[in-house]
Amino acid sequence: MQIARVETYPLLYTLGQPYGDANGYKKYRTCFLIRIITNSGTEGWGEAVDWLPTLEKGFSERIIPYLLGKRATDRLSIVSTIAKWHQRAAVAVSMALTEIVAKEAGLSLCELWGGALHSSIPVYASFQSYSDREDWPLHSVRLVEAQIHNGFRMVKVKVGGRCWQEDRRHIERLKASIPESVQVALDANQSYDLATARKWEQVFSRYGNWLWMEEPMPMERTEEYVKLRAALSVPLAGGENLIRCNQFLPLLKNGAVDLIQPDPVHSEGIDSYRENLTIGRNFGHRVSPHVYDGSLARLYAICSQACLPAWSKMDGDKIEPVEWDVMENPFTELFPIKLQGGLAVVPDGIGIGVEPDWRIINALRWDGSAYV
Numbered sequence: 145m146q147i148a149r150v151e152t153y154p155l156l157y158t159l160g161q162p163y164g165d166a167n168g169y170k171k172y173r174t175c176f177l178i179r180i181i182t183n184s185g186t187e188g189w190g191e192a193v194d195w196l197p198t199l200e201k202g203f204s205e206r207i208i209p210y211l212l213g214k215r216a217t218d219r220l221s222i223v224s225t226i227a228k229w230h231q232r233a234a235v236a237v238s239m240a241l242t243e244i245v246a247k248e249a250g251l252s253l254c255e256l257w258g259g260a261l262h263s264s265i266p267v268y269a270s271f272q273s274y275s276d277r278e279d280w281p282l283h284s285v286r287l288v289e290a291q292i293h294n295g296f297r298m299v300k301v302k303v304g305g306r307c308w309q310e311d312r313r314h315i316e317r318l319k320a321s322i323p324e325s326v327q328v329a330l331d332a333n334q335s336y337d338l339a340t341a342r343k344w345e346q347v348f349s350r351y352g353n354w355l356w357m358e359e360p361m362p363m364e365r366t367e368e369y370v371k372l373r374a375a376l377s378v379p380l381a382g383g384e385n386l387i388r389c390n391q392f393l394p395l396l397k398n399g400a401v402d403l404i405q406p407d408p409v410h411s412e413g414i415d416s417y418r419e420n421l422t423i424g425r426n427f428g429h430r431v432s433p434h435v436y437d438g439s440l441a442r443l444y445a446i447c448s449q450a451c452l453p454a455w456s457k458m459d460g461d462k463i464e465p466v467e468w469d470v471m472e473n474p475f476t477e478l479f480p481i482k483l484q485g486g487l488a489v490v491p492d493g494i495g496i497g498v499e500p501d502w503r504i505i506n507a508l509r510w511d512g513s514a515y516v
Contacts, residue, residue: 166304188243190236238413304335
């Protein structure tokens with residue numbers, strides 16, 4: 145079972161209105177898909193996140209020539225080699241080869257990994273709260289209200305992109321506008337120092353139903369996270385940009401966070417990503433995957449979560465939620481997963497269990513022109 149052909153599908157979508165977080169506004173959304181086909185006709189899909197020209201050039205000039213003729217079952221050695229060249233490209237190859245093996249065996253992803261322990265996974269609606277509108281706080285609240293109406297019972301909104309007082313008014317307006325049964329996470333994208341992050345306890349102590357506070361400070365400040373964790377009444381979460389298990393270890397060993405948030409596209413492959421989930425469990429920590437970019441990456445996160453044992457016997461078989469992008473982004477629907485009342489139904493078909501939406505691929509294929 146040798147790799148006979150590799151196709152690339154760089155996709156670009158320009159947003160109607162920019163939106164963003166503490167790092168600034170997004171003007172477009174991108175997606176880079178690959179399809180690996182073997183000499184037996186079995187195909188597998190992969191997804192990478194980076195600047196499209198970099199990925200297209202890297203695959204066409206180096207990665208595809210390397211892949212052709214390789215045995216599709218030699219996934220670990222292939223991915224390890226590509227990760228030395230381009231870590232995020234290795235993730236896409238890992239996904240595609242994993243699906244090929246599952247299809248050849250006649251198994252779903254979860255069956256390949258030992259069987260699903262959960263048939264559905266809770267998801268939270270993930271928002272980019274900032275826009276260039278003068279009434280951005282009101283607009284943000286209305287977006288959240290609309291998704292609560294659509295069935296989401298958990299949401300994540302952004303802070304850290306405005307002064308603390310302005311962000312506080314936004315969050316207080318939000319809490320006053322949504323049911324108390326809806327849980328809220330705040331994501332600061334590492335924008336605060338310790339003193340400013342501590343100020344959020346003034347807000348946390350006034351309300352219930354918080355999910356967590358996500359990455360309030362740079363993640364390398366382990367000792368400050370330990371201090372902040374002791375000062376806040378809500379869980380601390382982080383780790384979306386950490387790649388390997390050893391990068392999570394300081395957070396876990398020092399008790400710096402309550403939840404770790406590995407991201408499939410920021411790992412060195414799906415096997416490495418699942419190791420990151422396992423290390424969180426081994427330290428007795430909750431694991432809630434970050435997966436803002438990528439419909440296929442989200443599918444892999446959901447299937448991986450489905451095979452993860454429950455965090456605590458006190459919660460029965462309850463499993464931690466996975467991020468679900470609800471902003472303007474057509475790539476969210478590339479690999480459709482059924483939602484039922486804030487729960488994602490785990491695909492159980494052969495391979496990844498779903499087919500890509502070719503209408504989106506054909507309509508949004510990047511033409512190679514410059515974009516900013």
